[in-house]
Amino acid sequence: xxxxxxxxxxxxxxxxxxxxxxxxxxxxxxxxxxxxxxxxxxxxxxxxxxxxxxxxxxxxxxxxxxxxxxx
Numbered sequence: 001x002x003x004x005x006x007x008x009x010x011x012x013x014x015x016x017x018x019x020x021x022x023x024x025x026x027x028x029x030x031x032x033x034x035x036x037x038x039x040x041x042x043x044x045x046x047x048x049x050x051x052x053x054x055x056x057x058x059x060x061x062x063x064x065x066x067x068x069x070x071x
Contacts, residue, residue, distance in 0.1 A: 034061030
C-alpha cells in the first residue's frame with residue numbers, strides 16, 4: 001500500500017516501480033483508491049502498466065478513500 005495523503009495533504013511526489021515481471025494471464029487485478037488524476041494530466045496519480053517502456057494501460061482512483069478493484 002502506498003499513501004500520499006500523509007498528514008492531511010497531497011504534497012508528496014515520486015514514483016514507486018515494481019521489479020519487472022512476466023505477464024502470464026490475460027488480466028491483472030489491483031486495488032486502488034484516491035483521486036481521479038489521470039496519467040498525462042497535471043498532478044497525475046495513477047497505476048501504469050508499462051510494456052517495453054510504453055504505458056499500455058493506466059488506472060486512477062475514483063476520488064474516494066475506499067479501495068476499489070481495477071482489472
